[in-house]
Amino acid sequence: VNVLAIAGSLRADSSNTAFVRAVVALPFDDTTMGIYDGLGELPLFSPDLDDESPPSSVAALRSRLREADAVLICTPEYAYGMPGSLKNALDWLVSSGELYRKPVAALSASPSAAGGARALAWLRDTLAALNATVPPEASFAIPLVRMKLNRETIGDGEMIAKLRAAFAALRRAVDSRHR
Ligand SMILES: Cc1cc2nc3c(=O)[nH]c(=O)nc-3n(C[C@H](O)[C@H](O)[C@H](O)COP(=O)(O)O)c2cc1C
Numbered sequence: 001v002n003v004l005a006i007a008g009s010l011r012a013d014s015s016n017t018a019f020v021r022a023v024v025a026l027p028f029d030d031t032t033m034g035i036y037d038g039l040g041e042l043p044l045f046s047p048d049l050d051d052e053s054p055p056s057s058v059a060a061l062r063s064r065l066r067e068a069d070a071v072l073i074c075t076p077e078y079a080y081g082m083p084g085s086l087k088n089a090l091d092w093l094v095s096s097g098e099l100y101r102k103p104v105a106a107l108s109a110s111p112s113a114a115g116g117a118r119a120l121a122w123l124r125d126t127l128a129a130l131n132a133t134v135p136p137e138a139s140f141a142i143p144l145v146r147m148k149l150n151r152e153t154i155g156d157g158e159m160i161a162k163l164r165a166a167f168a169a170l171r172r173a174v175d176s177r178h179r
Helices: 015-024 056-067 084-091 117-129 157-178
Strands: 002-007 032-036 070-075 104-109 139-142
Touching (some): 002 015, 015 032, 070 117, 070 157, 084 117, 104 157
Parallel strands (some): 002 032, 002 070, 070 104, 104 139
């Protein structure tokens, strides 16, 4: 299973990006992972730009998503929601449908104790609008995320077990989609 991971933060020292990089480095069975880091290059969505020749950055995002069997999104919380840059990227996928019935892990990570739960709820609503498949085991908030990381790796056994269950659920969803 080929998973494309997206961190919803543009910040250089982002905890979401650090977490996503650590997840991508985990050796999960039958899983290869890549990172999409082009959120900051996407133009602001307008239906007027969404025609048969979309901006090249948008075409690149859509093509990476088409190649992926499953997607992992990890969002921070800004003002009780996901960052506009992540929502903007998802708006670009409404008409083209790359996430339609695609298995998606929806996570939120935060240095705070609440874990970005409100941003996660909004992300899940938007993914429902796109008809993505979000397995329950593959959607959770990650509070105190810096404590789950040990330099560039995930140093928390419970978190590794949760991620293992999330990837197993993604793989099952990929299998049943192709059946
Ligand atoms: C403009 C702004 C708004 C924020 N709003 C919230 C919020 O509503 N709830 C929350 O839990 N944290 C909020 N935070 C804290 C961020 O979640 C925190 O800075 C987090 O580390 C950002 O993710 P990142 O480390 O991946 O960049 C906000 C931060 C900024 C800069």
